[in-house]
Amino acid sequence: MTPGTRTVTLGDRSYDIFFDRNIYPALQEWICRFHPGGSVHVVTDGNVASIYGDDIRRCLVGISHEMLILPPGEEHKVLSTVGRIYGFLAEGSAGRESLVIAFGGGVIGDLAGFAAATFLRGISFIQVPTTLLAQVDSSVGGKTGFNLPEGKNLVGAFHQPRAVFIDDAFLLTLDDRNLRAGLAEIMKCGLAGDPELWERLLDRGSRWKSFSGDDWQWLIRRAVDYKASVVERDERESSLRKVLNLGHTIGHSLEQAGGYGRLLHGEAVAMGLAWEAVLGMRLGVTGEEAVDGLVSLLLAMGYDLDVPGIPLASISAAVGMDKKRVESDVDLPQIVRPGSCEIRRIPLAEIRRELPGIRAEIRERSAVREAGTAAGSGETAETLQSLEQRVAADPRDARAITLLADAYRKSGNVAAAWEAIQEVLGRDPSDTMAQRVASDLANTLPAPVEEHAQVTPPLENLVLLDEDAYEIRVADAVAPLGEEGEGLRAPEPAAGPPVPIPEEPVVDPGEPPPAPVESPPAPAVWTVTLADVYWAQGERATARKIVRQILMEEPRNERALAWTAARGKEDPVETALGAFLDTTAKEYGYDLSGHH
Numbered sequence: 354m355t356p357g358t359r360t361v362t363l364g365d366r367s368y369d370i371f372f373d374r375n376i377y378p379a380l381q382e383w384i385c386r387f388h389p390g391g392s393v394h395v396v397t398d399g400n401v402a403s404i405y406g407d408d409i410r411r412c413l414v415g416i417s418h419e420m421l422i423l424p425p426g427e428e429h430k431v432l433s434t435v436g437r438i439y440g441f442l443a444e445g446s447a448g449r450e451s452l453v454i455a456f457g458g459g460v461i462g463d464l465a466g467f468a469a470a471t472f473l474r475g476i477s478f479i480q481v482p483t484t485l486l487a488q489v490d491s492s493v494g495g496k497t498g499f500n501l502p503e504g505k506n507l508v509g510a511f512h513q514p515r516a517v518f519i520d521d522a523f524l525l526t527l528d529d530r531n532l533r534a535g536l537a538e539i540m541k542c543g544l545a546g547d548p549e550l551w552e553r554l555l556d557r558g559s560r561w562k563s564f565s566g567d568d569w570q571w572l573i574r575r576a577v578d579y580k581a582s583v584v585e586r587d588e589r590e591s592s593l594r595k596v597l598n599l600g601h602t603i604g605h606s607l608e609q610a611g612g613y614g615r616l617l618h619g620e621a622v623a624m625g626l627a628w629e630a631v632l633g634m635r636l637g638v639t640g641e642e643a644v645d646g647l648v649s650l651l652l653a654m655g656y657d658l659d660v661p662g663i664p665l666a667s668i669s670a671a672v673g674m675d676k677k678r679v680e681s682d683v684d685l686p687q688i689v690r691p692g693s694c695e696i697r698r699i700p701l702a703e704i705r706r707e708l709p710g711i712r713a714e715i716r717e718r719s720a721v722r723e724a725g726t727a728a729g730s731g732e733t734a735e736t737l738q739s740l741e742q743r744v745a746a747d748p749r750d751a752r753a754i755t756l757l758a759d760a761y762r763k764s765g766n767v768a769a770a771w772e773a774i775q776e777v778l779g780r781d782p783s784d785t786m787a788q789r790v791a792s793d794l795a796n797t798l799p800a801p802v803e804e805h806a807q808v809t810p811p812l813e814n815l816v817l818l819d820e821d822a823y824e825i826r827v828a829d830a831v832a833p834l835g836e837e838g839e840g841l842r843a844p845e846p847a848a849g850p851p852v853p854i855p856e857e858p859v860v861d862p863g864e865p866p867p868a869p870v871e872s873p874p875a876p877a878v879w880t881v882t883l884a885d886v887y888w889a890q891g892e893r894a895t896a897r898k899i900v901r902q903i904l905m906e907e908p909r910n911e912r913a914l915a916w917t918a919a920r921g922k923e924d925p926v927e928t929a930l931g932a933f934l935d936t937t938a939k940e941y942g943y944d945l946s947g948h949h
């Protein structure tokens with residue numbers, strides 16, 4: 354075995370996988386050695402033939418061969434196309450000693466492999482996979498077949514190839530969409546059983562468009578090694594091999610429900626990985642951290658995780674048609690942690706029941722990520738502007754307002770973010786996407802400090818003139834508290850204009866608290882009027898804090914009670930938001946007492 358070869362050990366069905374740049378000499382040598390004199394029948398599709406048709410013909414000069422060029426695409430992976438291949442083989446007088454070459458992507462591999470498995474009860478075939486997906490997955494392991502209108506790959510046969518020839522140079526002509534689709538199967542391998550592969554993807558996956566040939570070679574080799582090791586232990590998928598179906602139960606359903614040809618197989622698998630991971634989370638098998646990592650990576654790599662036009666009812670019906678079904682159950686691989694999966698038998702009804710919740714969760718995560726990316730990018734201003742325009746065009750567009758709120762949050766404009774998110778939650782407090790943004794927003798607020806210290810207002814230059822009268826003075830005109838701490842003394846009127854009130858209380862957790870001698874202590878008298886001053890300045894949180902403080906010390910204080918009642922009526926949205934935040938905070942164990 355050379356370093357560029359991996360033998361799949363399956364007794365008398367063992368075969369070599371050759372990895373090389375410019376694979377043709379190795380292919381030619383192999384045919385001359387193992388198929389001297391037998392006819393060769395190349396099956397390919399129109400796209401591959403137009404780019405590589407001449408190359409393969411040159412490689413086969415001197416060898417008796419013919420070529421069938423099929424229309425490309427998943428929609429042609431059907432019985433009638435298999436019929437065309439049978440006709441091609443029969444007309445070309447293929448015999449038991451003939452060799453079929455599947456030269457193309459996974460569709461060609463599955464079709465040509467199935468025809469070879471069944472023609473004359475089985476003739477030899479080799480795979481020359483030309484897409485990433487075919488190189489890392491479909492060309493290895495011997496599964497062949499085609500789709501029925503009722504379900505994906507419903508007809509098939511196990512038929513191992515005699516050899517596989519993998520050349521990453523074929524990827525140079527593959528478009529980005531197909532490259533990304535192939536990456537989904539590599540992700541599957543990492544998640545299912547190769548933590549190092551998964552770590553590499555987490556680390557570099559989002560930059561896949563700039564991968565070098567070495568990057569691709571490493572990933573392909575790693576995924577093929579993993580798949581081959583699984584196939585060697587369970588060739589016929591009686592147990593362990595089921596792990597390779599990770600993402601495929603829901604993925605196939607999405608692919609079928611969307612109509613073959615709409616989603617690429619790998620795109621559907623990427624969605625399936627995300628949906629099944631969320632299902633695993635809902636069933637208590639998959640940790641939230643794993644779901645976060647997977648979904649973030651998929652989104653960063655540019656995958657869509659849902660197709661809005663596909664109704665849930667169609668997906669649900671397609672789930673029932675999966676060939677992995679065992680009566681009314683399905684053996685579903687579930688991620689325990691990245692690189693480790695277990696197979697669980699799950700009732701189809703349970704999967705169907707979970708589908709609406711899964712879709713909602715996926716949409717919400719995608720939308721939040723979309724907002725985060727928009728606001729976090731260098732185009733923040735432009736994005737904010739376009740979101741603002743979207744909201745202006747349709748002020749009832751809750752999604753746009755929520756995205757705008759999150760964009761404001763990311764850009765540091767917390768006040769505008771609150772206002773926007775309150776509007777959405779005021780209309781629909783159960784809007785999960787808005788709830789998530791609101792809770793992110795709550796988490797960006799400064800951490801609360803000790804109960805009494807936290808009512809220290811930012812307005813240290815507010816001076817008590819009378820029992821209920823205040824004036825704002827420049828800082829050094831504020832008189833310190835009397836020794837007995839009986840309250841603030843009325844100071845001399847200050848020269849100069851009032852000092853502007855800071856917009857937000859600033860708490861820098863990294864700074865030590867100021868020394869008591871240098872800084873005047875905060876007013877020790879809390880009154881409703883003071884709360885009104887803050888309220889008028891837009892410092893609503895501080896105003897509420899003050900009134901709460903009054904009520905803590907004097908629960909029957911009528912003015913404070915009336916103030917609370919009035920503000921509650923005045924701002925029902927904020928009250929609703931407060932209630933929501935309280936519930937969320939309790940659920941997650943946060944102390945939001947300083948933020949109301």
Ligand SMILES: NC(=O)c1ccc[n+]([C@@H]2O[C@H](COP(=O)([O-])OP(=O)(O)OC[C@H]3O[C@@H](n4cnc5c(N)ncnc54)[C@H](O)[C@@H]3O)[C@@H](O)[C@H]2O)c1
Pocket residue numbers: 398399400401404425426427430457458459460461463483484485486487490491492493494495496497506523524526527528531534617618619
């Ligand atoms: N048998 C298995 O174990 C197995 C595993 C995974 C997937 N599959 C099957 O594989 C199929 C998907 O395979 P696929 O993604 O390769 O699709 P595909 O075969 O349809 O190829 C995708 C597109 O790329 C074009 N193409 C192929 N090679 C090219 C190249 N080098 N340069 C430019 N264009 C090229 C094709 O013409 C086609 O248009 C599905 O049917 C899926 O069910 C099978």
